[in-house]
Amino acid sequence: MTTKKYIQLILILGSLTALGPFSIDMYLPGFSGIAKDLNTSVAKVSMSLSSYFIGISAGQLLYGPLLDRFGRKEPLFIGLLIYILASLGCIYVADIDSFIMLRFVQAIGSCAATVASVAMVRDLFPVKDIPKVFSLLMLVVGLSPMLAPTIGGYVTEDLGWHAVFFILMCMGIVILAASQFGLPNTYKPDTSISLKPKPILSNFLLVLKEPQFYTYAFTGAVAFSGLFSYVAASPLVFMDIYKVDAKTYGWIFALMSVSFIGSSQLNSMLLKRFSSEQMIFGALISQSIISIIFLILALNDLLGLYQTIGMLFLFLACLGISNPNTAGLTLAPFAKNTGSASALMGAIQLGIGALASFAVGVFVKNSVIPMVVIMTITTITAFIILNIGKRFIKQKVELSTDDSIASVH
Known part of the structure; x- marks a missing residue:
C-alpha cells in the first residue's frame, strides 16, 4: 500500500x-x-x-x-x-x-x-x-x-x-x-450470516454469560455514565447557572476534553508498571473520593465557576484511566465473537449513559447538586459492581502487553 x-x-x-x-x-x-x-x-x-x-x-x-x-x-x-x-x-x-x-x-x-x-x-x-x-x-x-x-x-x-x-x-x-x-470494497458479503433475531440474540446471550464480560462491561459502563451526565448537564450548568456565553462554553468543554484525553494517554505509560486490574481499582477509588468531595462542596454552596471546572477536570481524568482498561478486560476473553462482544459493550455503555443523561434532564434545573449526586452514585455503584463481579471470574484472561484493544465511542 x-x-x-x-x-x-x-x-x-x-x-x-x-x-x-x-x-x-x-x-x-x-x-x-x-x-x-x-x-x-x-x-x-x-x-x-x-x-x-x-x-x-x-x-x-x-x-x-x-x-x-x-x-x-x-x-x-x-x-x-x-x-x-x-x-x-x-x-x-x-x-x-x-x-x-x-x-x-x-x-x-x-x-x-x-x-x-x-x-x-x-x-x-x-x-x-x-x-x-x-x-x-x-x-x-x-x-x-x-x-x-x-x-x-x-x-x-x-x-x-x-x-x-x-x-x-x-x-x-x-x-x-x-x-x-x-474506500475499496474489500469485504465479501457473508450470506451465511442469519439476520433472524434468534441466532443474533443467542450470540449476544453467549457473550453476556461470561463473568469477565459482565463484570468489566457494567463496571466500565456505570462509571462512564458520569461522563454522559456531565455532557448532558454542562450546557445547563455553565450557560444557565454560571451564565457563560456560547463561545466561552465551547472553550470550557474543550478544556475538559484535554483532561479525559490526557489521562488516557498517561494510562498507556502507566500500564508498563501496573496491570489493567490495578489501574481500574485505583481510578475508581480516586473517582469515588473526588465525587464525594465534589458533593460536600456542592451541598455547602462552596462551588463557583472555577471550583466546578476544577472538580470536573479531576473527575474526568479518573475516567480517562479506567475506561480503556475496562474495555480491554471486557473484550479479552473473546478470540472469536469479538464483533458481538464489542457491539454489546458499546450498547451497554451508551444505554446506561442515556439513562444518566435522561436523569440530568429530569433533575438538573437551577443547581449543580443533582448532577454531582448522579456522578457520585454512579461512581460508587461501579466500584461495588467491580468488587462483587470479581468473585464470579474463575479464570481471568489478561491482556498481554502487545494486545491493544481500542474502545472507540
Missing part, C-alpha cells in the same frame, strides 16, 4: 469516526437558543441528547450483523443517507418533540459510520498495523470533543443554532461521497 493511499484511508476512516462526536458535541452551545426558539426549557432540550444516545446504543447492535451480511458499503451508504436527511429535518424543526425524535433518527444513521470504520480497519490493514491505526482513530475521537463545541460555540453565536445542523448535514454529504469513492 502506498503512503498516499494509506493516508487517504486513515483520513476517510477518521472522518467516519468523527461524525458521532461532532453530532453529540457541536450543538451543545446552542441549547439555550434551541429552548427559546422551540418554546421549551433547556432541561427538555437535553432530552435530545438522551434520545441520541439511545439511537447509537440500538444502532450498534443493528449494524454489526448488517455489515457482515451485506458487506460494508451498502449499510454505510443507507446509514449516512438517513443521517443527512435527519440533519436536514433538524434545521426546519418546529417543536421540541419532533427535534428529540429527529435526533434519535440522526443517531441511528451516524452509528453506521462508527461501526463500519472499526470493521473496516480490520479489513483494510495488516494485523500488525491495526493497533497503530486504532490509536490514530482514537486521536480523532479525542480531538473531536475539543473542536466540536468550540466550533459550535462560534457558529451558534454568529449564525444561530440552525447553522450547526446545516454544517453537520454537509459533513454527512462529504463523508458519504468520500467513503463511496475512496
Whole structure:
C-alpha cells in the first residue's frame, strides 16, 4: 500500500469516526437558543441528547450483523443517507418533540459510520498495523470533543443554532461521497450470516454469560455514565447557572476534553508498571473520593465557576484511566465473537449513559447538586459492581502487553 493511499484511508476512516462526536458535541452551545426558539426549557432540550444516545446504543447492535451480511458499503451508504436527511429535518424543526425524535433518527444513521470504520480497519490493514491505526482513530475521537463545541460555540453565536445542523448535514454529504469513492470494497458479503433475531440474540446471550464480560462491561459502563451526565448537564450548568456565553462554553468543554484525553494517554505509560486490574481499582477509588468531595462542596454552596471546572477536570481524568482498561478486560476473553462482544459493550455503555443523561434532564434545573449526586452514585455503584463481579471470574484472561484493544465511542 502506498503512503498516499494509506493516508487517504486513515483520513476517510477518521472522518467516519468523527461524525458521532461532532453530532453529540457541536450543538451543545446552542441549547439555550434551541429552548427559546422551540418554546421549551433547556432541561427538555437535553432530552435530545438522551434520545441520541439511545439511537447509537440500538444502532450498534443493528449494524454489526448488517455489515457482515451485506458487506460494508451498502449499510454505510443507507446509514449516512438517513443521517443527512435527519440533519436536514433538524434545521426546519418546529417543536421540541419532533427535534428529540429527529435526533434519535440522526443517531441511528451516524452509528453506521462508527461501526463500519472499526470493521473496516480490520479489513483494510495488516494485523500488525491495526493497533497503530486504532490509536490514530482514537486521536480523532479525542480531538473531536475539543473542536466540536468550540466550533459550535462560534457558529451558534454568529449564525444561530440552525447553522450547526446545516454544517453537520454537509459533513454527512462529504463523508458519504468520500467513503463511496475512496474506500475499496474489500469485504465479501457473508450470506451465511442469519439476520433472524434468534441466532443474533443467542450470540449476544453467549457473550453476556461470561463473568469477565459482565463484570468489566457494567463496571466500565456505570462509571462512564458520569461522563454522559456531565455532557448532558454542562450546557445547563455553565450557560444557565454560571451564565457563560456560547463561545466561552465551547472553550470550557474543550478544556475538559484535554483532561479525559490526557489521562488516557498517561494510562498507556502507566500500564508498563501496573496491570489493567490495578489501574481500574485505583481510578475508581480516586473517582469515588473526588465525587464525594465534589458533593460536600456542592451541598455547602462552596462551588463557583472555577471550583466546578476544577472538580470536573479531576473527575474526568479518573475516567480517562479506567475506561480503556475496562474495555480491554471486557473484550479479552473473546478470540472469536469479538464483533458481538464489542457491539454489546458499546450498547451497554451508551444505554446506561442515556439513562444518566435522561436523569440530568429530569433533575438538573437551577443547581449543580443533582448532577454531582448522579456522578457520585454512579461512581460508587461501579466500584461495588467491580468488587462483587470479581468473585464470579474463575479464570481471568489478561491482556498481554502487545494486545491493544481500542474502545472507540
